[in-house]
Amino acid sequence: MEKQKKPVTKDIKHEYSIKGMDFVAAGEASSNIKHTLQLIGFAPAVIRRAAIAAYEAEMNIVIHAWEGVLITSISPERIEIIAADTGPGIPDIDQAMKEGYSTAPDHIREMGFGAGMGLPNIRNVSDEFTLDSSLGRGTTLTVVIYPTA
Amino acid sequence: MNLRELSKLLDSKIHCCEESLENEISYVCAGDLMSDILMFSEPNALLVTGLVNIQVIRTAEMLDIAAVIFIRGKNPTDEMLDLSRIKSIPLLTTDHTFYLTCGLLYEAGLKNVPMKTAKNEIKY
Numbered sequence: 001m002e003k004q005k006k007p008v009t010k011d012i013k014h015e016y017s018i019k020g021m022d023f024v025a026a027g028e029a030s031s032n033i034k035h036t037l038q039l040i041g042f043a044p045a046v047i048r049r050a051a052i053a054a055y056e057a058e059m060n061i062v063i064h065a066w067e068g069v070l071i072t073s074i075s076p077e078r079i080e081i082i083a084a085d086t087g088p089g090i091p092d093i094d095q096a097m098k099e100g101y102s103t104a105p106d107h108i109r110e111m112g113f114g115a116g117m118g119l120p121n122i123r124n125v126s127d128e129f130t131l132d133s134s135l136g137r138g139t140t141l142t143v144v145i146y147p148t149a
Numbered sequence: 150m151n152l153r154e155l156s157k158l159l160d161s162k163i164h165c166c167e168e169s170l171e172n173e174i175s176y177v178c179a180g181d182l183m184s185d186i187l188m189f190s191e192p193n194a195l196l197v198t199g200l201v202n203i204q205v206i207r208t209a210e211m212l213d214i215a216a217v218i219f220i221r222g223k224n225p226t227d228e229m230l231d232l233s234r235i236k237s238i239p240l241l242t243t244d245h246t247f248y249l250t251c252g253l254l255y256e257a258g259l260k261n262v263p264m265k266t267a268k269n270e271i272k273y
């Protein structure tokens with residue numbers, strides 16, 4: 001009997017938990033994601049796109065939600081980043097996607113966030129972008145980058 | 150221009166990663182809000198900022214920023230220096246104001262980081 005072969009390309013999956021308002025750890029998950037992509041050997045420009053998306057999504061969970069996860073699923077042909085949180089949700093997604101729209105209070109702006117550019121930046125670096133939100137429950141953002149595109 | 154020349158131009162102090170002084174700087178991006186910076190994605194870029202916290206280093210890391218310069222003599226914290234050393238990102242400070250710093254860099258021929266618009270056209 002022929003031994004069953006393992007598939008040659010298997011997605012590498014990782015999950016990182018993110019805590020709201022934890023500005024000390026903020027960015028560590030994205031840093032780890034970037035490191036993984038470097039180890040796999042993607043082109044630097046592709047890695048920067050994924051790192052921008054991961055970091056903006058991570059900071060949005062830290063700043064706007066209560067807690068969440070970044071889940072990455074990586075193969076040579078496809079980089080997927082899911083940012084899912086429990087939090088207040090986004091009442092109007094079209095408005096949230098507008099460049100410059102932000103509900104971040106002054107103390108967040110003093111820390112360097114609240115330009116209202118995070119979601120537009122994520123959309124600009126991604127090949128597929130899906131944002132779902134449910135008021136009072138949470139938000140899920142899915143980003144896909146095709147390294148060869 | 151390399152980092153050594155740039156540091157002379159701005160009378161700046163280099164706080165870490167002196168081994169990178171020969172690194173070439175081709176572009177500049179500047180701002181105090183990190184998402185205004187996170188739209189640029191080119192290597193060999195200098196980040197000029199008045200914001201001093203650990204997220205500046207994280208932002209620089211994500212973008213492969215070649216060096217960060219803090220304006221008006223604002224010094225990086227030990228925590229920032231530790232992370233910068235790990236990520237090999239040189240940190241500099243200058244006593245100049247934000248405007249003068251950017252003006253001197255522009256006068257020296259350094260341009261804005263080229264940026265892609267939503268339509269994928271290059272914009273400077």
Ligand SMILES: Nc1ncnc2c1ncn2[C@@H]1O[C@H](COP(=O)(O)OP(=O)(O)OP(=O)(O)O)[C@@H](O)[C@H]1O
Pocket residue numbers: 056060061063064065085087088089090096097101102103104112113114115116117118119120139184185
């Ligand atoms: N995960 C989230 N949960 C709840 N609200 C969110 C979430 N992500 C974004 N938002 C809402 O959408 C707005 C726009 O988000 P965006 O990331 O574009 O800007 P910002 O986070 O306010 O500022 P910046 O990203 O420029 O630092 C936020 O101000 C917030 O109201």
Ligand SMILES: [Mg+2]
Pocket residue numbers: 056059060114117118119184
């Ligand atoms: Mg944001």
